[in-house]
Amino acid sequence: MQTQENFLTAAEAIVFDIDYRKKITDSIANYETAFEKGLQQFSNLELARERAAFIKWKVLENLDKYLIEFEASVMRRGGKVIWAHDIETAQNEIGQIINRTHAKSVVKSKTMVGEEIGLNDFLRKKGVVVHETDLGEFIVDQANEPPFHIVTPAMHKSRSDIARLLNEKIGSSLDADAAEMSDDVRKELRDKFVKADIGITGANFLIADSGMVAITENEGNARLSFSFPKTHIVIAGIEKVIPTINDLDLFFPLLASYGTGQKLTTYNSIVGPKNIDDDGSVGEFIVMLIDNGRSNLLAQGEQRQALGCIKCGACLNVCPVFKNIGGHTYGTVYTGPIGAVTTPHTNGMNEFKHLSYASPLCGKCTDVCPVKIDLHNHLSRNRRDSVASGTAKSGEKIMWFTWKKMMLGRKTLNKGTSIKNFMLKQFFKTSWGERREFPKLSEKSFNQSWRERFGQ
Numbered sequence: 001m002q003t004q005e006n007f008l009t010a011a012e013a014i015v016f017d018i019d020y021r022k023k024i025t026d027s028i029a030n031y032e033t034a035f036e037k038g039l040q041q042f043s044n045l046e047l048a049r050e051r052a053a054f055i056k057w058k059v060l061e062n063l064d065k066y067l068i069e070f071e072a073s074v075m076r077r078g079g080k081v082i083w084a085h086d087i088e089t090a091q092n093e094i095g096q097i098i099n100r101t102h103a104k105s106v107v108k109s110k111t112m113v114g115e116e117i118g119l120n121d122f123l124r125k126k127g128v129v130v131h132e133t134d135l136g137e138f139i140v141d142q143a144n145e146p147p148f149h150i151v152t153p154a155m156h157k158s159r160s161d162i163a164r165l166l167n168e169k170i171g172s173s174l175d176a177d178a179a180e181m182s183d184d185v186r187k188e189l190r191d192k193f194v195k196a197d198i199g200i201t202g203a204n205f206l207i208a209d210s211g212m213v214a215i216t217e218n219e220g221n222a223r224l225s226f227s228f229p230k231t232h233i234v235i236a237g238i239e240k241v242i243p244t245i246n247d248l249d250l251f252f253p254l255l256a257s258y259g260t261g262q263k264l265t266t267y268n269s270i271v272g273p274k275n276i277d278d279d280g281s282v283g284e285f286i287v288m289l290i291d292n293g294r295s296n297l298l299a300q301g302e303q304r305q306a307l308g309c310i311k312c313g314a315c316l317n318v319c320p321v322f323k324n325i326g327g328h329t330y331g332t333v334y335t336g337p338i339g340a341v342t343t344p345h346t347n348g349m350n351e352f353k354h355l356s357y358a359s360p361l362c363g364k365c366t367d368v369c370p371v372k373i374d375l376h377n378h379l380s381r382n383r384r385d386s387v388a389s390g391t392a393k394s395g396e397k398i399m400w401f402t403w404k405k406m407m408l409g410r411k412t413l414n415k416g417t418s419i420k421n422f423m424l425k426q427f428f429k430t431s432w433g434e435r436r437e438f439p440k441l442s443e444k445s446f447n448q449s450w451r452e453r454f455g456q
């Protein structure tokens with residue numbers, strides 16, 4: 001219950017912060033222009049989406065088979081696969097690698113799974129120096145904040161916010177423009193890649209038949225993160241698997257266009273176990289497959305489709321709720337419509353069911369999704385499931401029981417308006433909020449109006 005209260009308090013604070021909302025609106029407006037342009041590369045966009053949705057459906061229906069095929073392929077190439085059921089297992093396994101390799105520093109590229117397992121805190125508590133190498137992640141890490149958005153972690157910060165932060169942290173000029181600030185961060189990080197003991201990256205796709213990992217990025221930092229260190233750890237959710245390398249022909253452009261409006265992201269790497277290094281030693285390639293509640297979602301006959309998400313962020317950018325309350329308000333790693341669908345299943349229905357109610361069910365998210373996830377209907381299904389799971393508060397149950405009784409009785413429906421207005425106010429007293437005027441019911445009942453109009 002605590003998270004619901006936090007969510008409502010944070011949402012109320014943010015929707016009245018005009019400056020903050022302007023930054024989000026400006027950032028999304030830039031995205032929309034690029035997005036429209038990016039989509040023009042598809043001669044038949046609908047067919048591309050259908051094909052992507054089909055591949056994802058096929059994978060999810062046979063996930064056990066594809067994961068085992070991926071594991072076998074990685075091992076055949078000389079890599080290692082670790083299965084992590086939960087956060088504790090993932091942290092323990094990473095801790096063991098750190099101990100075994102005596103690692104002192106880690107370079108890390110963008111990974112939302114890393115956020116899920118609290119990787120930075122865990123490593124820093126172990127005394128390991130962690131360098132975020134993605135520009136957006138570097139910024140939010142320096143600000144000691146979680147990512148705001150799954151694709152653009154620092155979208156809530158204006159140029160001057162970032163300039164002030166980088167001035168304080170790495171001595172950038174307060175007047176630096178975006179390109180100069182990127183250069184400063186690049187300089188700050190350059191030797192960290194060379195000196196790091198371990199590189200940790202996420203994965204956009206895990207390729208089952210070849211045991212390779214596809215990583216797509218715009219800055220080249222992921223490529224540097226896995227190229228220099230002796231050990232490369234890939235952390236990825238179990239849903240990231242795709243059948244073959246040929247599927248990238250579809251997924252790379254889809255992810256680029258829906259994520260940032262590009263035809264293709266700048267750097268697209270397909271990486272596997274390393275060959276022999278210059279000094280004659282062989283690098284380590286370890287893929288950690290993280291479940292962390294995904295099996296619970298997979299067990300849902302309908303909502304399991306949400307595991308097909310390619311994390312493009314498009315549904316966040318079109319969502320009227322996300323646009324108004326921003327990413328941090330959710331208090332979860334995955335936000336917006338996709339986070340509201342998945343989090344109640346992965347992290348607990350009772351604690352996170354309120355997210356499925358934070359939507360007008362307008363369907364914009366479903367319309368935009370490149371893999372055709374039926375997001376707004378899944379939000380409805382989550383609401384249904386939360387009621388069926390009996391997690392509703394007793395006051396709410398009593399309210400709906402009474403409501404139903406009243407709505408089913410002609411006598412109560414025809415009762416005077418003042419009593420009905422009073423009852424409504426009692427029912428929705430807290431959830432309606434203080435800022436909205438309560439709607440008044442019509443003076444006449446439906447029955448009365450009907451008789452007057454049709455005389456029956």
Ligand code: SF4
Pocket residue numbers: 258308309310311312313314315316338365368369370371372373375
């Ligand atoms: S649910 Fe669809 S639109 Fe939303 S992030 Fe995932 S793939 Fe993109």
